[in-house]
Amino acid sequence: MRISTSRNDGATTVRVHSAxxxxxxxxxxxxxxxxxxxxxxxxxxxxxxxxxxxxxxGLGALIASLKSAKSKDIAxxxxxxxxxxxxxxxRVDRSIRVLPSNAP
Amino acid sequence: MVDAQLHLIISSELCxxxxxxxxxxxxxxxxxxxxxxxxxxxxxxxxxxxxxxxxAYREExxxxxxxxxxxxxxxxEVVVSDAGISMPEESLAHARARQRxxxxxxxxxxxxxELDSIAEGGYGLGxxxxxxxxxxxxxxxxxNFLTMSLQVDLDQAAGESVGAASPPAPEPAxxxxxxxx
Numbered sequence: 001m002r003i004s005t006s007r008n009d010g011a012t013t014v015r016v017h018s019a020x021x022x023x024x025x026x027x028x029x030x031x032x033x034x035x036x037x038x039x040x041x042x043x044x045x046x047x048x049x050x051x052x053x054x055x056x057x058g059l060g061a062l063i064a065s066l067k068s069a070k071s072k073d074i075a076x077x078x079x080x081x082x083x084x085x086x087x088x089x090x091r092v093d094r095s096i097r098v099l100p101s102n103a104p
Numbered sequence: 105m106v107d108a109q110l111h112l113i114i115s116s117e118l119c120x121x122x123x124x125x126x127x128x129x130x131x132x133x134x135x136x137x138x139x140x141x142x143x144x145x146x147x148x149x150x151x152x153x154x155x156x157x158x159x160a161y162r163e164e165x166x167x168x169x170x171x172x173x174x175x176x177x178x179x180x181e182v183v184v185s186d187a188g189i190s191m192p193e194e195s196l197a198h199a200r201a202r203q204r205x206x207x208x209x210x211x212x213x214x215x216x217x218e219l220d221s222i223a224e225g226g227y228g229l230g231x232x233x234x235x236x237x238x239x240x241x242x243x244x245x246x247x248n249f250l251t252m253s254l255q256v257d258l259d260q261a262a263g264e265s266v267g268a269a270s271p272p273a274p275e276p277a278x279x280x281x282x283x284x285x
Contacts, residue, residue, distance in 0.1 A: 023154045024118040053125070053143075055150050056227035064224045082143040089234045090227045091206045094217040 001025055003032040005039070012040060012071075015047045021058030029058060033065035041070040045099070049078035054086050066096060075099050105258075107176040108135060116157045116167040116186075121150055124171060128182075135175055141256055144235045145180055149173075151228035152184040152250050160188025160248060177258040184250045190243050191250075199229035206230070 002017040014036045021029055037044065046062075048054075054062075066074055075097040079087065084101075087093040108131050114120040125146050132142045153169050161167045172183040209217055233239055236252040243249070 020122060022118070022121065022150060023158070024121065053146070053150075055147060055154065056225065056231060057154060059227060060224040063219070063222060067219060067224075081140065082147070085140075085143070086147065086231065089231055091209045091217070092222060094209050095219045095222050 001028045001032055003036050005036050007042075010042055012042050012044045013047055013077075014044060015050070017050055019050060019052045021051055021054040021061070023055060023057035026057040026061040030061035030064050033062065034068055037065055037069035037071065037074070039070075041072075043073045044069070044071045045075050045077045047077050048080070048083055051083055052080055054083050056086075056090070059086055059090060059092060063092065063096075077101075105135065105177050107174060108132075110171075110173050112171045112173075113168050114153070114171075115165060116161040116163075116169055116188075117165045118154065118157055118163075121153050121157070124153060125150055128171075128173060131173065132175060132180070135177070136258065137175075137180075137256060141180075141254070145182065145254065148232045148235055148252055149182050149184065151232055152182075152252065155191070155228055155250075156184060156186045156188065156248075159191065160186045162189070175256075177256065179253055179255050179257075181251065181253040183252075185247050187247050190248050191241060195229060196233070196239065196241055199233055202226075203230045203233055 004015045004017065006013050006015075014033065016029070016033075018025065018029075033046070076087070077099040078101055079098055080101075084093075084098065087096070087098055110127075110131060112124060112127055114124050128149060129142055129146055132145060137145075149171065153171070156169050157163060161169075167186070167188060170185045172185075174181045232252060236254050238251075238253045240251045241249065
């Protein structure tokens with residue numbers, strides 16, 4: 001799984017280049033995100049624009065990597081409807097900021 | 105519309121689940137199910153099959169996980185079965201209780217629930233319970249069966265969307281003339 005990081009004006013964007021975040025890739029997602037989020041404590045956005053499917057294992061990997069991140073200012077952006085549904089149904093959106101889909 | 109009736113079997117490996125997902129998406133798409141219903145069914149079957157592979161078969165490859173799907177314009181029923189270790193009897197009740205507890209957090213605003221306090225796992229059954237209308241689990245003849253069903257009512261939904269006449273506007277209330285005093 002490819003995870004890319006870009007920095008702009010003191011903010012970091014982490015992009016997950018995978019359509020499917022499921023149990024088969026959960027370990028890879030966790031370690032990839034932990035590596036990307038361990039680099040700095042800046043304001044960070046995790047861009048999920050390419051993700052069309054996430055299951056509870058993918059969600060667990062996401063939560064675990066956010067918990068261990070240096071930055072405490074992390075938001076999720078460009079979450080597609082199916083991803084938003086999972087974040088809402090599990091109430092994880094009460095603990096992680098999910099930006100509106102049209103946000104940059 | 106002809107109902108879809110399929111039986112699919114995959115090997116008990118997490119990397120195989122996506123193919124089951126793709127097959128079910130295609131079938132429900134063929135029946136013109138709305139995309140949010142397709143996503144709901146896909147997520148529930150993935151969670152159910154992941155549970156079987158991880159818990160019933162303890163991630164041991166070489167076993168089979170069977171899926172039976174019956175889909176009509178009115179409803180869809182998905183049955184996931186396996187010959188592995190049964191889910192503890194209280195699992196569904198626990199998941200229902202947890203969903204009720206989570207529902208209580210609905211009114212909380214962001215950051216009132218600390219990230220460190222939330223679980224990293226155990227959401228699968230809760231999602232199934234939340235997204236499906238009916239969920240049952242039983243063991244029969246050495247096999248476990250998780251049955252999930254969802255009402256779809258495609259015909260009714262189509263009727264509504266082409267615009268059933270909207271109810272007549274209520275009669276305007278007759279103003280009561282001020283009483284002279």
